[in-house]
Amino acid sequence: MANSAIEMPAGLTKGRSERSAWQKLCSSRNWLGFWYMVPAAGILILFLGYPLFLGVWLSFTDTKIGRAGEFIGLENYEWLGGDSVFWMSVFNTLLYTVVASVAKFAIGLYLALLLNKHLPFKALIRALVLIPFIVPTVLSAIAFWWIYDSQFSIISWSLRQLGWIDHNINFLGDPWNARWSTIFANVWRGVPFIAITLLAGLQTVSPSLYEAATLDGATNWQRFRHITYPLLTPIIAVVMTFSVLFTFTDFQLIWALTRGGPVNATHLMATLSYQRAIIAGQLGEGAAISTAMIPFLLAAIGIAWYGLQTRKWQQGGSND
Incomplete structure (x- = not known):
């Protein structure tokens, strides 16, 4: 017991x-x-x-639409290594991503700082800024297609009326004109996302910090350099990561606007993958192009993750 x-x-x-x-x-x-x-x-x-x-x-098979493929190892990647169109799409994708992301950040930050001030009809202006972002991508592409039309372009017409040009600009028929035109369209669509996100971050900054800096005689640039930018850095890292990912994988705008033309000058890796896999029926080759995008995306995510993990970024530039 x-x-x-x-x-x-x-x-x-x-x-x-x-x-x-x-x-x-x-x-x-x-x-x-x-x-x-x-x-x-x-x-x-x-x-x-x-x-x-x-x-x-x-990507490791020779699968085609309507036919199951067999494992072929790295043959698709070896083929892409010698494909000039693929390497042009890589160049176009990097150019498109870097230029558009930098432009969107610069314009978005400026708009965020402007909208954070006391302006008349501020709520209405904020709503109007969002319009490019909420309009469906295909509708935006169609609108830009009309704006860039070689015969009826409003830009060419306006410049001719001003006497600055004597013939219409071939926006989408010339390779470099087409590249810059698509980049501009992407910037127009992407700026609102960055501006509104950074504006939300600016709303969290205590006004007392600016008041103290003003009493100490700090200029506008010094207040931005030592208060606004350090406190916004974590938000900038996140929003720019999303911006780079969205821009790098952009498909709808390019496909609706140029189909990758002229002569593949605006093909991004995403549009070329779709063309090879779905239109041409080469699923294995198209999948290889898509898979080749992964290292670039992982690199962008890794850079942002590393930045967010460091005390210098999280604590506004402090190394202590």
Whole structure:
């Protein structure tokens, strides 16, 4: 009896400790966040992870539309290594991404700083700034297609009326004109996203910081350099990461506006992949082009992640 009396509390204690550990696991802040993320992670794996894995696998096969392929190793990548059109698409994608992202950031930051001031009809102006972003991409492309039309372009007509040119500009027929035209269209669509996001970040900066800096005799540039920019840096890192990813993988605007022409001058890696895989039916080759985009995207994400992890970025430039 004495032994059983001693053993029973031990068993109860063990059960209580197990329940306590489980309760701690369920109620821990870190694990609680994990449980909330599980459903979203499952959806992402199902709808993003599986297609990504399938695309990578197809890049190692000679699959065509209507015919199952066989494993051919790196042949698709070896073929792309000698394909001048593919390398032109890589150049176009990098040029398109770098120039458009820099322009969107510069204009978006300027608009955010402007909209953060006390302006009349500020709410209306903020709503108008969002219009390019909320208009469907295809409608924007059609509008720019008319603006860039070689015969009826409003830009060419206006410049001719001013006497600055004597003939219409061939916006989409000349390779370099077409590149700059598509970049401008992308900038027009992407600026509102960056401007509104940075404006939200500016709203979190305490006005007392600016007041103290003003009392110390700081100029507008000094207030921006030592207060605004350091506090916005984490937000800038996130918003520019999204901007680079969206720009690098852009498909709709280019395809609706130029179809990659003229003579492949505006083909991005995304549009070339679609052309080879869906239109030409070479699924393996198109998948290889898409897979070749992954290192660039991982590099952009890695740079942003590294920046967000450093104390210099998170604490507004402080190394202490």
